[in-house]
Amino acid sequence: MSFAELDHLCRRLEALGHAQAMLGVDEAVNMPDGGAEKRAEAMSVLASMAHEMATAPHIADWIDKAETEDLDAAQRAAVVEFKRSYINRTCLSSDFVARQVNAAMRCEQLWRQLRAKNDWKDFLPSFENIVLLAQEEAARRADVLKLSPYDALVEQYDPGSRSAEIARVFADLKGFLKTFIPEALEAQARRRERLPLKAFAGPFPIERQKALGLELMKAVGFNFHHGRLDISHHPFCGGVPSDVRMTTRYRTDEFLSSLMGMLHETGHGLYEQNLPHDLSHWPSMKARGMAMHESQSLFQEMQLSRRPEFWEFALPKARDILGLNDVTIEDLLAHVHRVERGFIRVDADEATYPLHVILRFELEQELVTGKLAASDVPEAWDAKMQEYLGLSTAGNFRDGPMQDVHWPSGAFGYFPSYTLGAMMAAQQWAAVERSVPGAAGQIAKGDFSGINAWRNANIWSKASMFSTPEIMRQATGEPLNAKYFEQHLRARYLG
C-alpha cells in the first residue's frame, strides 16, 4: 500500500508543519528577544528535517505505485497534489537551494539597512546576484515543469495560473484604471466639497478597539473555539486550521487601520478554519495558493467590510464600544473609500493598488527573462510610475524599487497574487449576489450565514483539490474576468 506510506508521511509532515507554524506565531507574539538565536536554530533544523522527509527519493516510487492503486476520488486528488508538490520540491538541487537561501538572507539583510539610507548603489550587486539566481531557478523549474521560466515561478505561489492569462486580465484592468482613477479622484473631490473628511475624536483605548474587533470577527464567522487574537508588530494570520492565530496592532489615535486589518486577516482565518477537517494532513486538503488566500481576505475586507451595508450593522457597535457619537455612515465611508495616488504599494487603496502590482508583474517578467538588467530597474520603475500613477521615483529608491521585501528575498512571481486575489474576490461577490438573494441586505443585519455557506461550498471546502483557475470556474461559472472588479470599483467610487 504505497498510498498508506504517503498518508503516513503526510501525517509526519503535518506535525512538523504544526510545530513550525506555532513556533512562528510564538516568535512574533510572545518570544523574548533572547530566545531568538536558539529559535532560529530550531526552526532551521525543523525546516531541513521536513525538507528531507518530503524530498526523499523513495517517495517517487510511492507516488508511482499509488497512482496504480485502487483509490477513491479524494485519495486520487491527494496523490495528484502530492505529486505536484513533490516535483516542485525536488526539481532544485539542495546545493542550489542552499546557495539561493544564503544569497536571499544576505540580500534581505542588506535591503533592511540600505533601504533606510536610500542606497541603491550598494544594494545593487547583491540584488543582481538574486536576479541571476532567480533566472537559474526559473530555468531549472521550467525544464522540469514544462512551463515558461516565469510561469514556473508563478506556479510556486499560485498553482495553475499562467502569465498569459494574468497578462490578459491585467491589460484589461490597466486600460480601465487609466480612465477610472482620474474619475474616481474627481468624484471624491466633489463628495468632499459636500462632506469634508472628518477626523474621528480619539484616543481609542486598546481594550475598546479589541472588544470591537472581537465582536465583528465573531459576527462575520470567526470561530474563537479554534482561534484567538493577539498583538504583533506585523499583523498576520498564522497557526493551523484547527487553531488559527490572528494578530493585529493598535494605534490609539485612530481605530480603522487596526480594525480593517483584523477583518482582512479574518478572511484568511475563515478560509483556514473552514478547510475540510478530515484528512487535513493531505496536501489536497490545504489552502490553495496565495491568490486564492488573498481573494478570501480581500473578499472579507473589500467586498464585505468596506461595503456601506456592513457599516449599517457595524457602526452602531462602534458607536457603543468606542463612543463615536457624532459619526455617520457617510463620514465613515469617506475614510474606508479613500482613493489616493501614492508611492507605496502596502499603503495603497484598492483602486490604485493594482497598478503597483502590474508595474511589478511587468518588470519581474523582464528581469526573469533577462530583458531588463537589475541595474536598469530604477529607471524602468520611474517610467512606469509616471505612466500609471503620475508620480516620479527618480532618485527615490526607498519609495521605489526598494520598498518591498519580495525581490530581495528572491520571491519573483508572487506579486500578481495580490491583484488576482482582488479580482477573484469581486468575481466571487458577483456570484454570491446571483446565488444568495438579498446578500447585501443580510450584511446590513450582520447575518453572514448565507454568504459564508456559499464561500464554504464553493471555495473553502474545495481546498487544493483543483487548481486556482478551476476553482474559480466552478464557483463563478467563468474564468477570471476583470470586469467584475471594474464594476465593483465603478459602483463604489463613481456610483
Add this chain to the structure above:
Amino acid sequence: MSFAELDHLCRRLEALGHAQAMLGVDEAVNMPDGGAEKRAEAMSVLASMAHEMATAPHIADWIDKAETEDLDAAQRAAVVEFKRSYINRTCLSSDFVARQVNAAMRCEQLWRQLRAKNDWKDFLPSFENIVLLAQEEAARRADVLKLSPYDALVEQYDPGSRSAEIARVFADLKGFLKTFIPEALEAQARRRERLPLKAFAGPFPIERQKALGLELMKAVGFNFHHGRLDISHHPFCGGVPSDVRMTTRYRTDEFLSSLMGMLHETGHGLYEQNLPHDLSHWPSMKARGMAMHESQSLFQEMQLSRRPEFWEFALPKARDILGLNDVTIEDLLAHVHRVERGFIRVDADEATYPLHVILRFELEQELVTGKLAASDVPEAWDAKMQEYLGLSTAGNFRDGPMQDVHWPSGAFGYFPSYTLGAMMAAQQWAAVERSVPGAAGQIAKGDFSGINAWRNANIWSKASMFSTPEIMRQATGEPLNAKYFEQHLRARYLG
C-alpha cells in the same frame, strides 16, 4: 567521526525538543480548546519521531566508535551521558512501551473521574494493571542496567541515586520528624498566643500581584531577556534554557500562594537559564534529573524566599505595590512558616511534606517488588498516615492513595525526588553560608549575586556532566546528609 554524527543527532533532537517544549507551553497558556485534538496528534507524532531518531540501532555503533575517538573531556562527558540515555531509552521494546503508554493513559483518565467519586473499587483493576506493568518495566530495566528493579526506576528520574542511600537519609529524617513535628506545632501554638495569625486585607488586584512577582523574580536573578511570565491553570516552568516560560495563577483574596509559587518556579527557571549555553544540545549540558531540579526550586523558595531576611527586602516592596500597610515581617512569616498536619501532599508545608514522600517511597518499593498487592494499598496507606501524621485515611481514598497522578500514570520512583531536593537544598544552603560570607545579610539587601555565583559555579554550570550524588559531593564536600535539612527545620520552626 562518529562523535560528529552524535553531535548532529543531538542538534536534531534539541530542535524537536524545543518544538515540543514550546508547544506544551502554548497549549497551557494560549491554545483555544478547539486546538487540542490536532495539537495532541502533532505532539504524539513529534514524540515518536524523536523516539525513533534517538533509539535508532546504528546509534549504538556511533557510541562505540565515539568512545575510541580522540575527544576532549567535555566531549567524553557528552558521550557518557548520551550512552546512559541511549541505554535507558532502548532497554524497553517499543511494543512494551506502547502497551504501557496506553494502560497509563486509560488509568489516568479513570483516576480523574473516580478520584472525584472516591471510588477505589472501580479504579483498582486498572491500577493493578499499571503496577504489573511497572514491575515488568523495572525487571527489564534492572536486567540491562544491572540495578535492583526499584533502583532501575529511580534512575529514570534521578540518575545515580540508589534506594539504599535514599533509605538511609529518609530513615534519619523520619526519626527526626517524629519528635520534631509535635515540637514545631507546640512552638507555633505558643507564637500564635502572642501574635494571632492575621488575615491580610484584600482584594489584591492581579496586575499588582504580577508587578510584585516580576520585581521579585528579577531581583533574585531571573533574566527576562530569556524568559517571561504568563498565566496557566497549573503553574509551571517550561520552555527551553534560552527562553524559559514561567506561569502562575492568581487569586484575588490572597497573594502569598501565587507569589511563593512564582519564586519556587523561578528556582527551576534560574537553573535552566544558567545551564551552559554552548553545546546546549548535548545531553551532558542539560539539567540533571528531578531531584536536582527540585533542589533548585526549593532552594529558591524554602532556603531563600521563606527566610526572614528575604522579607526585610521584599516586604517594603509588597507594601508599596499591594498596599499592605499594617503588615509586619512577623505577620508575614507566620503565614510562610505555617506547619500543619494534613492529608494532601501538594498542600503540605516543608516540615510535614517529607512524611508524605517517605510513605510513598516505602509503599512503592513494596509495590514494585510485589511485597504489597495493589489491593492492599489503602490499608497500608492508612496505617502509615496514622503512624507518621496521626491522620486516618480509612475509606477516604480521594485524600489517600488516590490523591496523586504519579502512580496512575505509571511513574514509580519519582516521589523521592521531592524530598531529596528539599534535603539537597538545605545542604547547599549550608555550603553557601560557609563560602559566601554574609549571605543572609545580602538577601536582606536584595543582593543575590554572591549566592547565585555559588549556585552557578557549583550546580548550574555542572549540568549533567556528573551524577546527582557526585554534583552534591563536589558542591558541599560530602554525600547527602539529612542533618542539614533537620538543622534548617529546627532553626526555622523551633528557633
